[in-house]
Amino acid sequence: MKSVAPTPVIWSLAGGVMLFLYLPILLIVVLSFNSSPRVGLPFQGFTFDWYTALLDNRQMMKAIWNSVYVAFGTVAIGVPLGVMGAIALDRFHFPGKETFRRLVLLPVVLPGVITGVSLLNFYVWGGVKLSLFTIMMGQGTALICITVTEVFARLQQLGRSQYEAAHDLGANEWEIFWRVTMPNIRTALIGSTMIVLSLSLDEIAVTYLLTGRDNTLPMVLWSILRREATPLVNVAGTVMILLTLVLVTIGLRLSRGRQPGSH
């Protein structure tokens, strides 16, 4: 250990912050089992009723399904393009490289609403009908930067020697990608896929502007929260927390496997 500040001091500060991070989430989970028909406190008794109510709520169940569908579509668009972008940035020098890099990063600092507005203008101008598909394209574009950043950082750590060796031994681009690059970036790839999935499941700003008739779960929750919150919100929230927990666990399991690049 190379402690700088005394351990008790730093841990009580950090512990306080962690408590701050977890308390509100725990409150929602607890409230989702509250038998009171009102949303908030006090806690009147334990029940699973709101969970069965959620299962019976067609609008919510449809929205959950839509969210998952959009999230996988977003991954299908954002992750492969992100990997290509990262490889191009890592391996080659081309005119306008710095501009390309900043273009990729722009959606990180640009408010989602502005990304949404410009895409909406694009769709209106091109006469494209809004649907779950237009949401996917929007989220996919906004989230390419996640994969680019993660995979690019990994490629930079690796250096070029393996790639050059494979090249000298006569491997073509395709073979190099599958047998050299891919095994090395696997964990970064899984990590960024998980991040893109969860960001997409939770995305509202871009979705808000690009949504057609079908809605995702955050949009449905949003419309409920703006009127009068019902206990279903706590339940849907808890379900989403569980869903992401499962995703994260799967992601960590997958990425903990053998890592050929680490020797």
Place this chain on the structure above:
Amino acid sequence: MAIWLLPPLLWFVLFMLVPYAITVFYSFGRMDGVLFAPDFSLENYRKVFFDAPYAPIILRSAWIGLLTAIFSSLLAYPVAMAMAFNLPSERARQIVYILVILPWWASYLVKAYAWKAILGPSGLINKGLMSAGLIDEPIRIFLYNDFSVVLTLTYIFTPFAVLSIYAQLERIPGSLIEAARDMGANGFEIFRRIVLPISVPGVLAGAVITFSLGFGDFLAPALLGGSDSLMISSVVISLLGVANDRPLAAAIGVTIIVLAALLISAVNRLEKRTQVRL
């Protein structure tokens, strides 16, 4: 080279540059009744900069973003320090790392709404104070103001700040700190002269993300903000909806795109200048 560069490049051109260009095109036009009329006028930009309420609301959003960035960095710093310097093993570090990310992965809306359940008139704080006999009536100052908005945004975005500060602190070799200690530096001196300077790029990176997320937010102000706590994203949405003024919304969009591009350049330069080689 082309097979790697071309697909993402074409995608960015089609789904970013072309939409931006169309937005610029719209921003020079005007509404003729309910229909868009192409034009080449700077009238919308004049409105953005000089007509109430647009420029003040952009500044207000930046102020909320700045507060979010400052508080997130302050909260994140001790956690990042504890992760980098006060954990016994790599495994413990991984576990705490995951514990920090998990709350970030919970739904944004649920987290914002949770603060309503804590700060509201029948929320956790008021119920607690009332049952302790400290107050008879619920206190209403916690909710529906800038305090609740900044608190919620800080809460939601702090994990981003932790991760980017930690990424810098992690680079500090233990030997550097031991050497400083051997030469008689105390904890505070080590912090001020080694840890703090090295962490600057991480703090900056985290602050840019939290600032931008706070700046562009429209959910927290709508859920927990007061009647006057309008932010620029909500203005853009209402311009597209009820007001049906696409050209003005486009002009605000273009203004913010330019500001964001400037922010990226400025921060890139700052991060490069403050980066310490280890």
